[in-house]
Amino acid sequence: IADGGYAAWLSYPSLPSGRLQDQYVKWCGAVQATDEDDTVQAALREWQRGIESMLGIQAVKVREQAPTGLSVVFGTFQGGNPLIGSVFGEETVRIVGPEGFAIRTSQEQGCIAIGAVSPAGVLYGVFHLLRLIGNLEEIEGLDEVIIPVNGLRMINHWDNFDGSVERGYAGRSFFYDNNHFTNDVERIRDYARLMSSAGINAIAINNVNVHALETLFISKYLPEVASIADQFRVYGIKLFLSVNFAGPMHEGEVCTADPLDLGVRKWWQDTAAGVYAAIPDFGGFVVKADSENRPGPFTYGRDHADGANMLAEALEPFGGIVIWRCFVYNCKQDWRDRKTDRARAAYDHFKPLDGKFKDNVILQIKNGPMDFQVREPVSPLFGALERTNQVIEFQIAQEYTGQQRHVCYLVPQWKEVLEFNTYAQGAASPVKHIVDGSLWGNRHSGIAAVSNVGNDRNWTGHLLAQANLYGYGRLAWNPELTAEEIASEWISLTFGTDPDVSSVVSRILLDSLEIYESYTAPLGVGWMINPEHHYGPNVDGYEYSQWGTYHYADHQGIGVDRTVKTGTGYSAQYIGLNSERYDSLETCPDELLLFFHHVPYTHVLHSGKTVIQHIYDTHFEGAERAAELLASWSSLKGTVREDLYMQVEERLRGQASHAKEWRDQISTYFYRKSGIEDTGKRTIY
Numbered sequence: 001i002a003d004g005g006y007a008a009w010l011s012y013p014s015l016p017s018g019r020l021q022d023q024y025v026k027w028c029g030a031v032q033a034t035d036e037d038d039t040v041q042a043a044l045r046e047w048q049r050g051i052e053s054m055l056g057i058q059a060v061k062v063r064e065q066a067p068t069g070l071s072v073v074f075g076t077f078q079g080g081n082p083l084i085g086s087v088f089g090e091e092t093v094r095i096v097g098p099e100g101f102a103i104r105t106s107q108e109q110g111c112i113a114i115g116a117v118s119p120a121g122v123l124y125g126v127f128h129l130l131r132l133i134g135n136l137e138e139i140e141g142l143d144e145v146i147i148p149v150n151g152l153r154m155i156n157h158w159d160n161f162d163g164s165v166e167r168g169y170a171g172r173s174f175f176y177d178n179n180h181f182t183n184d185v186e187r188i189r190d191y192a193r194l195m196s197s198a199g200i201n202a203i204a205i206n207n208v209n210v211h212a213l214e215t216l217f218i219s220k221y222l223p224e225v226a227s228i229a230d231q232f233r234v235y236g237i238k239l240f241l242s243v244n245f246a247g248p249m250h251e252g253e254v255c256t257a258d259p260l261d262l263g264v265r266k267w268w269q270d271t272a273a274g275v276y277a278a279i280p281d282f283g284g285f286v287v288k289a290d291s292e293n294r295p296g297p298f299t300y301g302r303d304h305a306d307g308a309n310m311l312a313e314a315l316e317p318f319g320g321i322v323i324w325r326c327f328v329y330n331c332k333q334d335w336r337d338r339k340t341d342r343a344r345a346a347y348d349h350f351k352p353l354d355g356k357f358k359d360n361v362i363l364q365i366k367n368g369p370m371d372f373q374v375r376e377p378v379s380p381l382f383g384a385l386e387r388t389n390q391v392i393e394f395q396i397a398q399e400y401t402g403q404q405r406h407v408c409y410l411v412p413q414w415k416e417v418l419e420f421n422t423y424a425q426g427a428a429s430p431v432k433h434i435v436d437g438s439l440w441g442n443r444h445s446g447i448a449a450v451s452n453v454g455n456d457r458n459w460t461g462h463l464l465a466q467a468n469l470y471g472y473g474r475l476a477w478n479p480e481l482t483a484e485e486i487a488s489e490w491i492s493l494t495f496g497t498d499p500d501v502s503s504v505v506s507r508i509l510l511d512s513l514e515i516y517e518s519y520t521a522p523l524g525v526g527w528m529i530n531p532e533h534h535y536g537p538n539v540d541g542y543e544y545s546q547w548g549t550y551h552y553a554d555h556q557g558i559g560v561d562r563t564v565k566t567g568t569g570y571s572a573q574y575i576g577l578n579s580e581r582y583d584s585l586e587t588c589p590d591e592l593l594l595f596f597h598h599v600p601y602t603h604v605l606h607s608g609k610t611v612i613q614h615i616y617d618t619h620f621e622g623a624e625r626a627a628e629l630l631a632s633w634s635s636l637k638g639t640v641r642e643d644l645y646m647q648v649e650e651r652l653r654g655q656a657s658h659a660k661e662w663r664d665q666i667s668t669y670f671y672r673k674s675g676i677e678d679t680g681k682r683t684i685y
């Protein structure tokens, strides 16, 4: 179907005939789903849709074992289907947990059974089996219990009520338009299907920068918000709202937002009660406070624990949580001030508060210390907070990674962050075990990310950016999946199982981050972009600004000295070996060199090249490789569905030409600054 990419990874392409297709047809002709629950019924509809589309047969709903003797059976353990009861033993039921599922092929009973404690678990199990089939996996010997590794698997929308999306690159919001709710039931349902199939269980539907009207989402607009929550609930997704810390003042009842003021506390308690009356399973609040001109506790001489705990107290009786963001820094810095270092800010603000937050508060920490640059070190707050619930925040929206006009598959970046060893508790303390809660035994933990969707027909603008959305969900579910595995799943589910398509698209995705980095952000320097909209090259775009984002390039060298002896001391925020490794010019990895050190252009890297030659080489190679992406994709003309083919071709063409602009501006800038010739004698202007 030429749907322009709308069905995304739930398009269920038809499968090639052969042994596996015969196997699927044999088992999937009949289905039993006895629970009356909305979620299980949604799973049933999904199953029937998927089977019909992939196999061309109807999955007929039966009450008992099918006449053919084989069927797929799914439901909750307590749902009353005797087959589920007999296929799974007590031990399975005990270990499956609130969101997991068990799946088993029972030859004796003639069924493939999916059992779970919760209806959402059943739904995840059904999506799992559909994914196996869509990827041509065997289904005759299944016997697994699958449990999500991370508790919170969250999406943050930066959608505004007027319909704009902050840092949105795929059209406008599909929740709001012109200060109204769109009530686009179909689109929101399909969105919920996509999210749930990728494993997402929490969505905050409004921008962390909460403007005047959005401030009223927790009061005046609750009925409309509640109807979105109703749709998400069917797919196992809890709704969250971003709130304005100064909310009480907006409603005109209280003239302060001081978190220790009794009137303010009561306002939040009453407001929370109102929210839960409308949405009994409401997830909680997301808060950006004292950050980029948003109000917060600092105004009243209070700290962030005071602020977060006040909200936590209001939500506590209802089981709600506060997700408090750590993106707090001075955004009015004087560029002449060489002491203040934005990279230090999150740690400096929050490390002293470790242990002071109520246990229904979660700190949300961006993956790096700056702001979702192509390359940053991992935030040193991971490892530093031993007694605080925390989630990591990624950005699926490609604000600094090509804005969904360039292809940039981010799963490898996220994996690198999750694998990063913090040394917080001895030799093996990777970030993934901090955010899954196992390292410190946190009550709440998980992963959040800024969404990349909008009302573009294909959701993400660039079709290949769908892989980031899918990949984020899958990785949040199970961080052990590899970037290759996730890419390959996504490709089959989107384009079908043709191995040629798979190998070409997979190569494009897996190379894309390295390519993007090479022509935009050498050696850990970020921010060489146009101010405000953040698209396209501008080496000094942020150099003399108030945002704390500098590279300090002069005619001799470049980079930020963040060492202990001569720099800002940021490197000391890391633990043990990490701190030593970054602090020393000898051991600092090349890809982060200019993040930690200011060096001459003639400094020789571990790679054997000088810094300046590295800049020239990566930019020329990067632009060339960007052009090759287009060439590889072109090899799929006629193989990939035309409507999808054309979309990607158009974007890759744009990328190839824009990469040249990057190449020429960056190379020229550094050539003029340094006066050093390119040994490759390429044209520099």
Ligand code: GCU
Binding pocket: 166, 167, 208, 209, 288, 292, 327, 371, 399
């Ligand atoms: C970035 C982004 C802003 C956003 C902010 C945040 O700075 O450019 O648009 O509001 O992050 O995460 O709060």
